[in-house]
Amino acid sequence: MGTTNPEEQDLRTTRPLLKTKAILRSKIHSTISKKARAENLETMTSGTRYWTSNREGQVQLRMGKNPLENEPPVTVPDLIMSAATKYSHYLAIGSKYKKSWQVLTYIEYYEACRRAAKAFLKVGLERFHGVGIMGINSSEWVIASIGAIMAGGISVGILSSNSPKACQVIAETSEMDIFVVDNDRQLQKVNQIQGYLKHLKAIIQYREDIQEVQPNLYSGFLMELLREVQPTTFCGIPWVWDHMLDSLKTKHLDSTAFRRRIDRWAMRMGLSTNKRRMMGEIHQPLCFGLAKRLTFEPARKFLGLNHCEQFLNVGMGLPTSTLDFFLSMNIPIMEVYGLPECTGVHTVSNLQAYRIRSCGKELPKTHTKVEKENQNGVGNLCLWGRHIFMGYLRDKQNTENKVDTHGWLHTNDLGFLDFDKFLYIMGKAKDLITLSSGEKVNPYPIEERVRTRIPIVHYAMLVGQDFPYLCALLTLKCQINPETGETRGNLTSEAVACCRKLRSQSTWLSDVLYDRDPIVTQFINQGIEDVNSEAPTVGAKIIKWVILDNDFSVDGGELGPMSKMNRSAVVKIYQEEIQKLYENPTS
Template sequence: MTEPKEQDNLGTSRPLLKTKTILKNKIHSKLSKRAQGDNYEALAPGTSYWTSKREGQVQLRMGKDPLENEPPVTVPDLIMSAATKYSHYLAIGSKSKKSWQVLTYIEYYEACRRAAKAFLKVGLERFHGVGIMGMNSSEWVIASIGAIMAGGISVGILSSNSPKACQVIAETSEMDIFVVDNDRQLQKVNQIQGYLKHLKAIIQYREDIQEVQPNLYSWKGFLDLADGISDEKLDQIIDAQKPNQCCALVYNQATTGTPKAIMLSHDNITWTTAATVQSLGYKCPPHGQEVLVSYLPLCFAGIQILDVWVAISVAGTVYFPSLESGKWSGLPRIPGTGFLMELLREVQPTTFCGIPWVWDRMLDSLKTKHLDSTAFRRKIDRWAMRMGLSTNKRRMMGETHQPLCYGLAKRLTFEPARKFLGLNHCEQFLNVGMGLPSGTLDFFLSVDIPILEVYGLSECTGLHSTSCLQAYRLLSSGKALPKTHTKVEKENQNGIGNLCVWGRHIFMGYLRDKQSTEKKVDAHGWLHTNDLGFLDFDKFLYVLGNTNDLIRLSSGEMVNPFPIEQRVRTRIPIVRYAMLVGQDAPYLCALLTLKCQINPETGEARGNLTSEAVACCRKLRSQATWLSDVLYDRDPLVTEFINQGIQDVNSEAPSVGAKITKWVILENDFSVDGGELGPMGKMNRSTVLKIYQEEIQKLYENPTS
């Protein structure tokens, strides 16, 4: 990407040269204190690994040898250090119409200070919340960091949340200020603000304000309030903050009922950031600069670490979706025709972070492109992809030798595939969320795109293990972050058990929920994840489902659906999603969705099959093109193909109870908008059970003999 012309679109309150001099003096002062032993060693009164109080302090999980411990630092320390070292490097940018509005690191830091002062001016109190609800943007991250600098707590809120959910979040976090991106989000706040006793101001950072309200500010009007607060007052508040105190709340979006407020400390964020940088292959000036795109919801801890805090740590440039994507709901759209592909092609990121939903759509796009090409072109691609897959699998085992024709395959197939996706400058490809099936991983590996799995929960600041090109295994989530620990409890005969993790990334506790915190974190500081998995001989972590998803059959047998569902998706390539049901029933059944095309504007599934699914049908001599062609066993060729695939899956079942007895194709592919998938693409099993209750009931009406 050609370097955009710098524009100071957010304003700064003092000359940047003076700011840099002040920063250097502050850094020197902090280093002097550490040299004298004031290294946060006495983080009293944090005598416990957890707390449920917003103003509480926790004991950090540090090693016995002080020399081996990373010095704890606060979030303001992190960004101040970046602004000092990399002052004139580009930090963040958002596109407005056809021009990029960008800030350098020193401008970024000054904009955050300005926001912090404005928050203080409107009455933000210590440890009270600042809720940020809207599309990823420069304003989103500046508001988040500014809230922390001002001594408040940054609270990211999912854009699709209902007014009632927003009310619960605002009440539990004692929210003083709401920051929203447009009028649609503003109306949610207006519906509930009569119930919010702490609410003092609302800031809208996109779109013109349509109706004047006493406590409503535009982004510019809000920043203008900063002139009423002195630098000295802000510095006093920043200097009083401690690494083992809360600075951010993340709400567990996957839970049913009232969402839990996960408290993250300064040290949770800054330490996890440093460990992630150490584990992954990021560049840092002057040796190069990372270019990132931020499009996944920043209210998720792992996404925020990768998009915001890692970027600051390595002085990368983060680009956000354009203002013209304002109608976007904040949920991922399809690469290929939507805004994401355009953004990737223009920005050309060096590291790209996707979720299964996004990688799935990219796979669809590549396969469609392949099937639309000439027969000769397809033959070349198949040759190159066979070589790519075998070479990359050998590379995983330590073999670095490449075939003589590998360079030719790269020019003919691999580079065009990356360019088509907008990833031709990309050096790292990450997947967060649930692991990808082997078929998807193999396909991308065959075009020389090794997808590195990342695993973590919000309760461990979003990340616990990462894969990297030097330590990579198919279907593995990589190795744990440095100086963290993983153990497997209650292992079965296959060595699969409950995963527990330990380290400085473990959260402080659930806000105002002592009982749930004590259940999640034991007396020794271990976090019980509820995830199932195992560690291999080389300490690679494999995650194989969650205890909450286990199905108890009427016989009493417990079945883990995740590995079975993954095998179904791999063995039957026309299947997009498979979900097992059978709680308290005599046998397992499977709900299947077929691969259908997606409307790029709405994200909803269409009725016509993808090119890959159609091509598969043609190999079966089926003429099916639409989903309706195969529903209700209308196409015996497709029905027999699925039956055979289910039989193949059943042949690998460890017990009779783990076999699929019946299956049904659903009338719709799962989607985020339909509610079957969460905002990060994870299957909402409880929602699927409610939506397809009638179809499930029919599967058990005529029991098998």
């Protein structure tokens, strides 16, 4: 059993999960309280046997129709021990702190987790009580999480960006005995609330104060680190891919005219070849090898990905223009779909099963269905499998709303499956905009078209709930500080290059705000008109738009830690700008 908080900072931020992680305990500790037994009996007799909100509860395993597919349950400690036995001296995990590497073999990894478990028990961890872990990605984070489970506790992952109040709610819900933090900034949050935490027994800080590291920043000088590591699989969130794209385009613009012609030729061949490969064509043009040597391999080496065989994107889906650019560089980015409630991953693409904009196909022994489809086949996604969580800790009502009596997880995401069972995500049901006319509009496909038709736009968010028409909040592509993750005021190389093609001299966001650059304003107007020409109804057209004075970011509160747009937060932050869009009604 373990708990974590979801990716987006909404109400679920303070709702810990009882997760299976494809692993379920075959037996529950014999000392189950009378209350727990009564709650579990109620769950079993009511027919909802696939979930429980009780930390000591039992759940029915999800079994398939084919007996050969039904594996016996196994615990997390058993998995770790099995890996340590089978791959004892192989490298298991590594992370870099400052200039030194911490690497562990599988047997060392197991022993580190075991020592952490003993340490947690020593300072007073009780069975089924929480161990909160708050910090950036590191070996210590994972070791603490597994150690908590091995000690009989519940691993509670907490976002580094969470407020002290959110941390307090999570700690109280999980009856947290121990807080594990990575630096003084997180420690201060715990210090503010520890007086309210009756179960808290110990606070463990595993790293010294790191002033330059900011919350939610997974790595500081990313490409230098990649060049050193030479990964074979790389998983990035959208802003990381945006940073890489801008770096490549900057390098391209700084090269000679002859070099740029070669790269453009190679990229045209790369895009067409890879799109044909998606449809099953395996033969490459005779000149593909030359393009690989001249352009593709140098680009991968520049990014530190020259040994990489698999490229993954998690979080918000990338725009088609970004996917096409990397595909033209022979870097096919595979989209992943999943939720914390399904252990993070449900579908994934691979080189043998890949489509642009698709999240791939479901994992083995899992199932996907689409309910309440509209005329385009888009409906509510439901997931089934042994990877589905057990329930929200001490939250029976929301658990019951999330998992039905047959064990299906209702994601509240909209999507569809194509003929070949590739999954496409089309937004969230809760994000549908209802106009004053009663018409419901899905903003996701419209926003995607805006980002594709207007390449200087980074984020587009439609508003219009209970209003007569749609408006768009636009942000332009601005450079990112690689040390802090904060956005800067200067436009990216891609955006500047686009402006130059338009014969605009704008290089800063301030150059185009408030219609200061009529060329850019007209370009955006034309792009919006093009998007509107594809609108299925009048209500789905964008009537007004505004460029915001800052790009969306995690630190600004507009994005979650996986770069997913936090729409409710955006509406609150830019309430004044939205109000102005509707002050003078259009005819």
